[in-house]
Amino acid sequence: MxxxxxxxxxxxxxxxxxxxxxxxxxxxxxxxxxxxxxxxxxxxxxxxxxxxxxxxxxxxxxxxxxxxxxxxxxxxxxxxxxxxxxxxxxxxxxxxxxxxxxxxxxxxxxxxxxxxxxxxxxxxxxxxxxxxxxxxxxxxxxxxxxxxxxxxxxxxxxxxxxxxxxxxxxxxxxxxxxxxxxxxxxxxxxMRTKRKRIIKGDPRTIRLEEADIIVSLGRGAGNESLPILQELADALGASIGGSRGAVDDGIIKFERQIGISGKTVTPRLLIACGISGAREFTAGMENSNLVAAVNIDQKARIFDYANLCIKGDLRMIIPQVIDKIQIAKQKREKGQVLGLDTKS
Ligand SMILES: Cc1cc2nc3c(=O)[nH]c(=O)nc-3n(C[C@H](O)[C@H](O)[C@H](O)COP(=O)(O)OP(=O)(O)OC[C@H]3O[C@@H](n4cnc5c(N)ncnc54)[C@H](O)[C@@H]3O)c2cc1C
Known part of the structure; x- marks a missing residue:
């Protein structure tokens, strides 16, 4: 030494x-x-x-x-x-x-x-x-x-x-x-131990800080959009998180709140649905790798943090996104069967 x-x-x-x-x-x-x-x-x-x-x-x-x-x-x-x-x-x-x-x-x-x-x-x-x-x-x-x-x-x-x-x-x-x-x-x-297999944790229950993909709900999502957003999360293997607005409205539990008085997250992808992007929220997610945001308000602050900005009603947009994901998954599965390139 x-x-x-x-x-x-x-x-x-x-x-x-x-x-x-x-x-x-x-x-x-x-x-x-x-x-x-x-x-x-x-x-x-x-x-x-x-x-x-x-x-x-x-x-x-x-x-x-x-x-x-x-x-x-x-x-x-x-x-x-x-x-x-x-x-x-x-x-x-x-x-x-x-x-x-x-x-x-x-x-x-x-x-x-x-x-x-x-x-x-x-x-x-x-x-x-x-x-x-x-x-x-x-x-x-x-x-x-x-x-x-x-x-x-x-x-x-x-x-x-x-x-x-x-x-x-x-x-x-x-x-x-x-x-x-x-x-x-x-x-x-x-070598005292040997890893035999890895079983992925359930995105519905893993700690939000560990989530690779997060579908994040805001007040704009409303209780009625929770099922469709859960479907999106399931299709992507994502966890559900959200803003204080969503917590206050009883859409998600406090343990799932992102922001200065909630969790700080750094997922590979965060999809913000019906979130205005108050600084108290963005403080908890601004280090995410990729951010997609859906909001009806073109001037929503969340768009300043998004790599992909979708202006529109999430109730119209999210079902289309889920359809696209399912089609892409089916194509990928067929590609695997035919031995084609599945990464594209
Ligand atoms: C001390 C303190 C600490 C706080 N800590 C936090 C915190 O940790 N995390 C946090 O998030 N907030 C926190 N807040 C609250 C914060 O200031 C905001 O009030 C909160 O983030 C707003 O939540 P929201 O974006 O869901 O709701 P809103 O600001 O009400 O935004 C709702 C958004 O949904 C959009 N929308 C509505 N309908 C639709 C639709 N159909 N489709 C698409 N978009 C739609 C609207 O255009 C709007 O932009 C804190 C505040 C204080 C004072």
């Missing part, structure tokens, strides 16, 4: 579509931290054939990338991840290691901390202060209280942050950065 721990490290997370939003959020937070502490912002990129993620990581501020590719990392085996991360920590001794408070980050962080007897703070909201007086604030009891924690002196410090806590910065152009490619032998006997 070096004399002094160095670098703000981010553990990258990806899926078939590339680097996940949580990593971009951590990079955005990590940039501020790295600047304040005068540290380098580094990313641990672990997986199998993940080199394609490097340009995105550099666009969002990565200054150095530790790349480990191994077939055992392709299945996101946490035993393999924990082993490889441990090897990197032993060799490079980072100052802070940040992960998403995601299913894998939430398991990995305490494992690493226990192995090296390190401080570990989960579900952090923010990290403030300088090197000698770092403070981490985390929420407890469903945001009823906030706790400020002094991580004391031992480093590296392990921190997990929940998705949706940080605004994603504007990306720069991809640039050349130092990529340290490591070959790590993963001993067979460290």
């Amino acid at each position: 070096r004399l002094k721990p160095e670098g703000i490290w981010i553990l990258e997370e990806h899926d078939d579509e590339g680097t996940k939003n949580i990593t971009l959020e951590l990079l955005s937070e990590g940039q501020k931290l790295a600047r304040r502490l005068n540290e380098q912002l580094c990313v641990c990129l672990l997986g199998s054939q993940v080199g394609g993620c490097i340009p995105t990581l550099t666009q969002y501020g990565a200054e150095k990338i530790y790349l480990v590719e191994h077939e055992l990392l392709s299945e996101c085996s946490l035993d393999a991840y924990a082993f490889v991360l441990g090897e990197l920590i032993k060799e490079y001794d980072p100052y802070i290691l940040m992960m998403g408070a995601t299913p894998s980050g939430s398991e990995l962080a305490p494992r690493i901390a226990a192995r090296f007897k390190l401080p570990c703070i989960t579900e952090a909201k923010n990290i403030t202060g300088q090197e000698e007086n770092l403070q981490i604030t985390k929420s407890a009891y469903n945001d009823q209280v906030y706790i400020t924690i002094d991580p004391l002196a031992r480093r590296p410090l392990i921190v997990t942050m929940p998705p949706g806590e940080t605004d994603i910065i504007e990306p720069n152009k991809p640039r050349e950065v130092e990529v340290i490619k490591k070959n790590v032998e993963i001993p067979a006997d460290i």
